[in-house]
Amino acid sequence: NAGVTQTPKFQVLKTGQSMTLQCAQDMNHNSMYWYRQDPGMGLRLIYYSASEGTTDKGEVPNGYNVSRLNKREFSLRLESAAPSQTSVYFCASSDRAIDSPLHFGNGTRLTVT
Amino acid sequence: GQQLNQSPQSMFIQEGEDVSMNCTSSSIFNTWLWYKQDPGEGPVLLIALYKAGELTSNGRLTAQFGITRKDSFLNISASIPSDVGIYFCAGGGSSNTGKLIFGQGTTLQVKP
Numbered sequence: 710n711a712g713v714t715q716t717p718k719f720q721v722l723k724t725g726q727s728m729t730l731q732c733a734q735d736m737n738h739n740s741m742y743w744y745r746q747d748p749g750m751g752l753r754l755i756y757y758s759a760s761e762g763t764t765d766k767g768e769v770p771n772g773y774n775v776s777r778l779n780k781r782e783f784s785l786r787l788e789s790a791a792p793s794q795t796s797v798y799f800c801a802s803s804d805r806a807i808d809s810p811l812h813f814g815n816g817t818r819l820t821v822t
Numbered sequence: 823g824q825q826l827n828q829s830p831q832s833m834f835i836q837e838g839e840d841v842s843m844n845c846t847s848s849s850i851f852n853t854w855l856w857y858k859q860d861p862g863e864g865p866v867l868l869i870a871l872y873k874a875g876e877l878t879s880n881g882r883l884t885a886q887f888g889i890t891r892k893d894s895f896l897n898i899s900a901s902i903p904s905d906v907g908i909y910f911c912a913g914g915g916s917s918n919t920g921k922l923i924f925g926q927g928t929t930l931q932v933k934p
Contacts, residue, residue, distance in 0.1 A: 713864070744924075751910060751925055751926040752865070757921070767921070799864050801864075810855055811855075811912075813864030813865050816862075816864055
């Protein structure tokens with residue numbers, strides 16, 4: 710009964726390094742999302758995948774790329790990390806439409822120095 | 823872009839007190855959701871509202887979908903220490919994008 714699983718939980722990068730955040734869900738949901746959470750800013754949508762095979766930009770996509778590997782997995786890649794990308798990243802999934810309730814993972818805390 | 827204004831930003835209350843928080847927007851939403859985030863974890867859905875005027879309870883929590891469809895309220899009665907966390911509202915299905923928009927969060931602290 711795992712729900713949404715994110716790895717890693719913590720990561721420290723140097724400016725310019727690259728990394729991929731992994732996300733998998735076992736609820737057979739169609740839609741998956743990546744959000745970032747910053748103090749006082751709430752949750753902001755980076756990218757989403759309405760269904761397997763499709764991805765779209767959210768509110769803050771610059772500096773990120775995503776891959777919907779299959780129905781279960783949705784990864785977020787930082788090609789060249791910047792200090793402004795220091796944040797907590799949450800993956801989420803939902804059953805159907807984009808505005809339906811989301812189920813969140815426990816987050817990845819990323820620090821870029 | 824669209825914004826939700828959530829207030830208050832933070833609250834520090836005594837155990838047993840009731841709590842109220844709200845979200846307002848200039849946009850109309852078809853869905854209002856309330857989430858709670860415990861420290862070090864992801865947000866968890868508390869209440870989902872789908873109809874203007876709807877009033878829904880979940881234990882000591884009660885939320886309402888405003889008649890104008892531009893606001894929502896969450897009340898917590900008889901607070902307990904485990905109510906501590908960050909509460910987020912989210913609006914969805916607006917005419918512009920259909921994607922969920924989150925408020926900035928209300929941080930609740932409860933003094934035993």
